[in-house]
Amino acid sequence: MSIIFIQIILNILTAIVVFKSVPWADRETGLLSAAIVLLDLPMTIYSTVILTESLHVLFLSFFLYAFVKYINNRRLGWLVGAAVFLAISVYIRPVGCFLGLAMAGFVLYLWGIKKALTGIGHALVVFVLVYSFMGIWQYHNLKVNGEFTFSNIDCATIRPNGIIGRYARETDPYLRAMPPVLYYVHSVGRNFLNLMTAPGNMKLFHSKGLKIFG
Amino acid sequence: MHEDFVGQFLILVLLYFISISVVSTGWHVTPRFRVPMTPFIAIISARGWMFIIQRVKVLRSNAMKKILCAIVILFLCLTTSWAAASQWESQGNSYFLTKNTRESFSAAGAGGNKFLGKYLTYDGVSFLVKGADDWQDYGRLNLGSNKMFRVPLRSGMKVDEIHFLASGNYGNSYEHDALLHLYGETIIMGF
Numbered sequence: 001m002s003i004i005f006i007q008i009i010l011n012i013l014t015a016i017v018v019f020k021s022v023p024w025a026d027r028e029t030g031l032l033s034a035a036i037v038l039l040d041l042p043m044t045i046y047s048t049v050i051l052t053e054s055l056h057v058l059f060l061s062f063f064l065y066a067f068v069k070y071i072n073n074r075r076l077g078w079l080v081g082a083a084v085f086l087a088i089s090v091y092i093r094p095v096g097c098f099l100g101l102a103m104a105g106f107v108l109y110l111w112g113i114k115k116a117l118t119g120i121g122h123a124l125v126v127f128v129l130v131y132s133f134m135g136i137w138q139y140h141n142l143k144v145n146g147e148f149t150f151s152n153i154d155c156a157t158i159r160p161n162g163i164i165g166r167y168a169r170e171t172d173p174y175l176r177a178m179p180p181v182l183y184y185v186h187s188v189g190r191n192f193l194n195l196m197t198a199p200g201n202m203k204l205f206h207s208k209g210l211k212i213f214g
Numbered sequence: 215m216h217e218d219f220v221g222q223f224l225i226l227v228l229l230y231f232i233s234i235s236v237v238s239t240g241w242h243v244t245p246r247f248r249v250p251m252t253p254f255i256a257i258i259s260a261r262g263w264m265f266i267i268q269r270v271k272v273l274r275s276n277a278m279k280k281i282l283c284a285i286v287i288l289f290l291c292l293t294t295s296w297a298a299a300s301q302w303e304s305q306g307n308s309y310f311l312t313k314n315t316r317e318s319f320s321a322a323g324a325g326g327n328k329f330l331g332k333y334l335t336y337d338g339v340s341f342l343v344k345g346a347d348d349w350q351d352y353g354r355l356n357l358g359s360n361k362m363f364r365v366p367l368r369s370g371m372k373v374d375e376i377h378f379l380a381s382g383n384y385g386n387s388y389e390h391d392a393l394l395h396l397y398g399e400t401i402i403m404g405f
Contacts, residue, residue, distance in 0.1 A: 014252075014253065017253075018253045018256055018257065021253070021257065022257055022260070023220040026264065028264055029257075029260045029261055029264045030260075032259075032260035032263060032264065033253075033256040033257045033259075033260040034256070036252075036255070036256035036259055036260060037252055037253060037256045040252050040255075040256070041245070042245045042246060042248050042249050042252070043249055043252050045245075046246055046249055051246075053246065053249045053250075056249075056250060057249055057250055057252060057253065060250055060253060061253045064227075064253050064254065064257075067223060068220055068223070071219045071220050071223060072220075093250070095231065095234060095235070095247075095250060096230075096231075096250070098230070098234065099227070099230055102226060102227075102230050106222075106223060106226055110219055158238045158239075161238075161239050161240040161241060161242050162237060162238050162239070162240060163236065163237045163238075163240055164237075166240060187240070187241070188236055191236045191239075191240055191241065191243050192232065192236055194243055194244070194245075195232065195235055195236060195243045195244075195245070195247055195248060196232070196248065198244070198245045199245060200245040200246070
């Protein structure tokens with residue numbers, strides 16, 4: 001129960017950080033953003049279960065705050081902060097492991113062609129910082145397990161369930177009958193809808209009233 | 215200009231998480247994977263809502279307000295209707311199915327496209343429970359009529375495995391969709 005209480009506190013902190021991150025100078029947008037974070041069903045549901053989600057999303061919101069500050073004032077300090085928070089969030093959950101690469105690309109885009117040299121320098125800072133931090137754990141994995149990989153989650157999800165080579169692995173006769181392009185459009189579309197529209201399971205609230213509401 | 219870049223940054227991160235979730239987990243994607251995106255979605259969403267509110271204030275049209283209210287109510291109804299509430303209630307040492315229609319029990323396809331009750335029909339489901347000693351046959355759930363179903367697991371019983379033996383006419387176009395969902399007090403299982 002105490003862990004769940006801490007997770008709820010972390011969610012409230014996340015909402016405060018999001019409120020502070022809103023770049024537009026109107027208070028209403030910030031308050032509404034924070035309210036959406038607090039009332040979001042998956043956020044609420046999974047803060048009542050002992051998982052790493054709450055901590056992960058808090059560090060991602062720190063990353064968001066620092067990066068928005070960097071966009072506004074272009075100071076390297078905020079970029080370093082954003083990179084560090086991103087690297088910490090990757091240690092909590094490895095889903096953001098390629099986000100450092102995307103951010104380096106975005107920094108290049110941010111500075112444009114006119115200030116390309118500055119852009120390259122700042123992009124290198126993001127890239128080196130994020131992947132140096134990740135490299136420490138990757139080196140540990142190489143030494144201890146003999147595998148040069150940050151996480152072995154790919155064995156659990158990406159290889160058996162991932163989209164790469166999924167058509168070849170497909171055994172469902174209905175889906176196998178589809179041509180590959182249609183198959184990927186169909187299956188990716190369903191996965192996307194499931195990800196973005198399903199509100200989560202009300203059962204995890206452990207409340208009869210909410211069960212009935214659901 | 216800065217605001218444009220912030221908006222593009224938010225969308226980039228959002229697209230990153232969507233892509234990586236769908237590409238890496240496929241059919242196993244769940245709303246839990248949406249949690250990391252929430253701060254980014256929240257700001258984009260709030261910005262959108264504030265834009266709409268400002269437009270409505272400018273228009274000052276009652277008809278427009280009514281249309282927007284109707285859209286919001288419809289959206290909320292659709293969202294809440296998607297929530298997967300438990301179909302099983304624990305009462306003492308037993309679990310009861312709270313909805314007494316056959317469809318609500320058998321329609322258990324995973325994902326957004328469920329085709330409720332259209333391709334799953336069971337005559338019945340037998341279940342075997344393996345405890346500390348041996349297998350025990352708990353009999354057959356009669357799904358033929360609108361009855362409450364009881365799964366009598368004793369309090370404190372150590373359960374290693376539960377096997378469900380389904381019979382009847384069932385066909386599932388999607389092997390990734392669960393044929394049967396079991397909802398317990400702390401577990402949700404798809405078969």
